[in-house]
Amino acid sequence: MELNTIKDAFDRVTKKQKVSSSKSQETIEHVTQEIERALSRIQSGTSQPDCNSILGELKTKLKEMVPLGQLEATQKELNLAMTKYTKLLEKQFNPDISKSYRNVDFDFHTVNQIVASHLYREGMFDIGDCFVNESHEEPVIDKKTHFLEMYQILESMKSRDLGPALKWATANHEKLQQNGSDIELKLHRLQFMEILKLGHRDEALKYMRTYISPFSNHFPEIQKLMACLLWAGKLESSPYTELLSPTHWAKLAHELAQQFCNLLGESYQSPLSVMVAAGVEALPTLLKLANVMMGKKQEWLSMKQLPVPVDLDQEFQFHSIFVCPVSRDQASEENPPMLMSCGHVLCKQSITKLSKNNSTRPFKCPYCPTEVEVGQCRQLHF
Amino acid sequence: MDPLPNGNNVAAAPPPPSSSSSKLTESLKLEHQLLRVPFEHYKKTIRANHRLVEKEVSAVISALPHSADHDDAIHHLNSLVSRLQGLKRKLEDGSRAERLQAQRCRARLDHLESADGDNISEWNNTRLKRILVDYMLRMSYYDTATKLAESSNIQDLVDIDIFYEAKKVIDALHNKEVAPALAWCADNKSRLKKFKSKFEFQLRLQEFIELVRNENNVQAVIYARKYLAPWAATYMKEFQKVFATLAFTSNTGCEIYKVLFEPKQWDYLMDQFKQEFCRLYGMTLEPLLNIYLQAGLSALKTPFCYEDDCTKEDPLSQESFRKLAMPLPFSKQHHSKLVCYITKELMDTENPPLVLPNGYVYSTKALEEMATNNNGKITCPRTGLVCNYTEVTKAFIS
Numbered sequence: 001m002e003l004n005t006i007k008d009a010f011d012r013v014t015k016k017q018k019v020s021s022s023k024s025q026e027t028i029e030h031v032t033q034e035i036e037r038a039l040s041r042i043q044s045g046t047s048q049p050d051c052n053s054i055l056g057e058l059k060t061k062l063k064e065m066v067p068l069g070q071l072e073a074t075q076k077e078l079n080l081a082m083t084k085y086t087k088l089l090e091k092q093f094n095p096d097i098s099k100s101y102r103n104v105d106f107d108f109h110t111v112n113q114i115v116a117s118h119l120y121r122e123g124m125f126d127i128g129d130c131f132v133n134e135s136h137e138e139p140v141i142d143k144k145t146h147f148l149e150m151y152q153i154l155e156s157m158k159s160r161d162l163g164p165a166l167k168w169a170t171a172n173h174e175k176l177q178q179n180g181s182d183i184e185l186k187l188h189r190l191q192f193m194e195i196l197k198l199g200h201r202d203e204a205l206k207y208m209r210t211y212i213s214p215f216s217n218h219f220p221e222i223q224k225l226m227a228c229l230l231w232a233g234k235l236e237s238s239p240y241t242e243l244l245s246p247t248h249w250a251k252l253a254h255e256l257a258q259q260f261c262n263l264l265g266e267s268y269q270s271p272l273s274v275m276v277a278a279g280v281e282a283l284p285t286l287l288k289l290a291n292v293m294m295g296k297k298q299e300w301l302s303m304k305q306l307p308v309p310v311d312l313d314q315e316f317q318f319h320s321i322f323v324c325p326v327s328r329d330q331a332s333e334e335n336p337p338m339l340m341s342c343g344h345v346l347c348k349q350s351i352t353k354l355s356k357n358n359s360t361r362p363f364k365c366p367y368c369p370t371e372v373e374v375g376q377c378r379q380l381h382f
Numbered sequence: 383m384d385p386l387p388n389g390n391n392v393a394a395a396p397p398p399p400s401s402s403s404s405k406l407t408e409s410l411k412l413e414h415q416l417l418r419v420p421f422e423h424y425k426k427t428i429r430a431n432h433r434l435v436e437k438e439v440s441a442v443i444s445a446l447p448h449s450a451d452h453d454d455a456i457h458h459l460n461s462l463v464s465r466l467q468g469l470k471r472k473l474e475d476g477s478r479a480e481r482l483q484a485q486r487c488r489a490r491l492d493h494l495e496s497a498d499g500d501n502i503s504e505w506n507n508t509r510l511k512r513i514l515v516d517y518m519l520r521m522s523y524y525d526t527a528t529k530l531a532e533s534s535n536i537q538d539l540v541d542i543d544i545f546y547e548a549k550k551v552i553d554a555l556h557n558k559e560v561a562p563a564l565a566w567c568a569d570n571k572s573r574l575k576k577f578k579s580k581f582e583f584q585l586r587l588q589e590f591i592e593l594v595r596n597e598n599n600v601q602a603v604i605y606a607r608k609y610l611a612p613w614a615a616t617y618m619k620e621f622q623k624v625f626a627t628l629a630f631t632s633n634t635g636c637e638i639y640k641v642l643f644e645p646k647q648w649d650y651l652m653d654q655f656k657q658e659f660c661r662l663y664g665m666t667l668e669p670l671l672n673i674y675l676q677a678g679l680s681a682l683k684t685p686f687c688y689e690d691d692c693t694k695e696d697p698l699s700q701e702s703f704r705k706l707a708m709p710l711p712f713s714k715q716h717h718s719k720l721v722c723y724i725t726k727e728l729m730d731t732e733n734p735p736l737v738l739p740n741g742y743v744y745s746t747k748a749l750e751e752m753a754t755n756n757n758g759k760i761t762c763p764r765t766g767l768v769c770n771y772t773e774v775t776k777a778f779i780s
Contacts, residue, residue, distance in 0.1 A: 111706070127530050134523040135521065272510070275697045276675065279676070317728065323716060
């Protein structure tokens with residue numbers, strides 16, 4: 001796409017518009033002047049025939065001027081520039097991105113619920129409330145209160161207050177451990193370093209004993225922190241300066257949000273953001289497809305599977321998909337992927353075909369010289 | 383059948399993914415509406431200003447008297463001069479509007495230009511907000527739309543003022559009034575004609591129906607003569623059908639005529655208006671949000687999304703998204719794409735899949751790490767099976 005060409009075309013429109021607009025002003029000015037001149041002549045003279053002849057002159061003069069005719073040329077140029085710009089936009093962009101849209105039942109209540117949840121989970125609580133109110137949807141109270149708590153914790157962390165975060169981590173101690181998260185320790189470590197930064201060695205030691213020592217399985221970590229105690233007051237010149245880095249705050253806030261969502265049973269990223277981002281990547285391919293299938297409306301509407309793959313970034317790859325290299329079928333429960341003794345993988349149906357449905361007769365792997373027996377093939381779980 | 387070399391190589395790689403910059407360009411090409419809508423607005427203002435000049439100047443010229451006595455002439459010419467001065471003032475206001483709208487067009491061009499690799503996540507974020515504001519405006523959630531735009535400082539990138547123009551008409555139709563809608567039709571007469579829009583005719587039909595409902599039969603006939611007859615040639619069938627309601631009246635049991643008196647006709651008019659309005663401004667007829675959601679749903683929908691162990695990160699693990707995806711087709715894959723259950727990373731040549739004795743597959747990275755941390759022992763997270771790292775075998779996937 002050539003944005004510069006587009007910008008040039010737009011500049012041409014504004015230039016012509018300025019010319020046309022000053023021309024209009026000028027024309028009005030001229031007409032006004034002519035009338036005013038006639039006016040002053042009438043005012044200075046008094047006789048009736050004079051007056052009529054002045055009016056007659058004015059009329060002919062304005063007729064000769066063809067004031068509107070003067071505007072025509074500039075207006076024409078402006079129109080041309082505008083048409084050109086519109087055409088250019090149509091050429092450079094996808095003029096109708098709804099071409100691949102299916103007019104199926106797209107329940108707006110469901111979409112509204114998704115939007116409301118999105119606004120809450122992105123921390124836009126006022127806007128979320130306003131949306132629920134204006135759309136007359138059922139309020140999504142759960143989402144709101146949960147994420148409200150999360151954003152309060154994150155806000156406090158922004159102002160360097162770990163209190164709410166630690167409170168949350170302690171309350172969810174069991175669950176966090178079950179998930180294999182060490183965020184609680186990380187929060188305590190940060191708090192410990194904050195105390196130490198202020199030079200309160202005794203207090204730091206006390207904190208260590210009360211809150212950190214229970215995490216005895218993280219022994220190396222604790223040792224390191226204990227060593228920091230020796231450097232209290234001159235941490236900047238210690239081997240542990242890395243622990244002072246402010247990036248820990250940002251990283252920990254990120255991790256906390258992740259764990260918080262995890263415990264709520266929510267995805268870390270807003271599902272709406274993910275879906276729209278995937279849509280942006282997929283739409284160009286789908287539009288091309290819709291163009292190709294333009295004449296086959298019925299086929300387009302009734303298809304059960306897209307006829308072409310839509311390449312998305314890896315971040316949208318949520319599932320393992322196995323496509324049999326022989327049959328090109330997607331593996332399924334009825335037709336699972338099977339590992340042959342040579343290490344190559346095919347779908348079950350392809351193996352059945354290759355072995356001619358005879359489970360005792362060995363067959364050659366399509367990809368290597370190995371002779372494979374059906375009995376030795378193992379089902380895989382991705 | 384693709385050739386696949388034996389050995390430790392996973393071959394038949396999928397075509398190289400298009401580079402991120404061309405992906406960005408492709409996504410920018412979807413932004414036609416972003417540039418088109420403010421330009422249509424700009425054009426409209428330019429045209430209105432021009433028409434004003436034409437109308438006033440020709441009115442002044444034709445109002446010039448041929449002859450008049452002295453005082454009359456002075457009086458008359460003075461009034462013409464002040465009329466022209468009024469026009470000048472109006473034009474100055476008009477120019478101000480033109481300038482603002484040109485600025486808005488330019489702001490959007492700059493916004494498109496600002497999208498590059500460095501700020502892309504922020505840019506994408508803004509895009510989602512633009513899409514949401516567009517959705518809210520089309521759904522007539524004006525307050526939320528304004529709030530969201532203001533809080534994100536994207537007023538120049540969304541079309542709130544344009545939709546406020548629609549609001550008046552929609553509100554009126556909601557109250558079963560057609561006058562603002564008819565005025566809107568008159569304002570946009572030539573363009574509606576170009577699109578062969580039927581909207582004005584439909585409004586007229588509704589007015590006629592209302593007269594019949596109130597049993598103003600004589601007036602209904604007069605109305606039909608005046609406002610419906612000009613359309614009759616183009617839409618004879620509908621004209622005849624609606625005209626027949628005079629015979630059936632509003633309490634008819636006859637189904638074809640009964641529906642014409644139902645209140646949902648007004649909702650239909652409202653939808654019709656929204657469509658015409660969007661068409662006129664070069665907007666998509668569907669909200670952008672729905673378009674992008676549908677595309678995303680089609681691309682992400684796989685049979686695995688509907689299984690119980692679907693990961694939470696997949697939006698299709700949620701009931702609401704599943705519901706929307708129901709009537710849409712599944713996505714298609716030509717090549718295997720395997721994601722490690724443990725690390726969620728792609729299993730490819732760099733990080734090949736390994737098979738446990740029980741047939742469960744994980745990435746090399748995940749199993750290596752597990753083995754190093756547990757003295758060479760592997761525990762299958764899904765079945766609990768414990769085995770040695772030496773027992774795992776390679777699988778060759780194409």
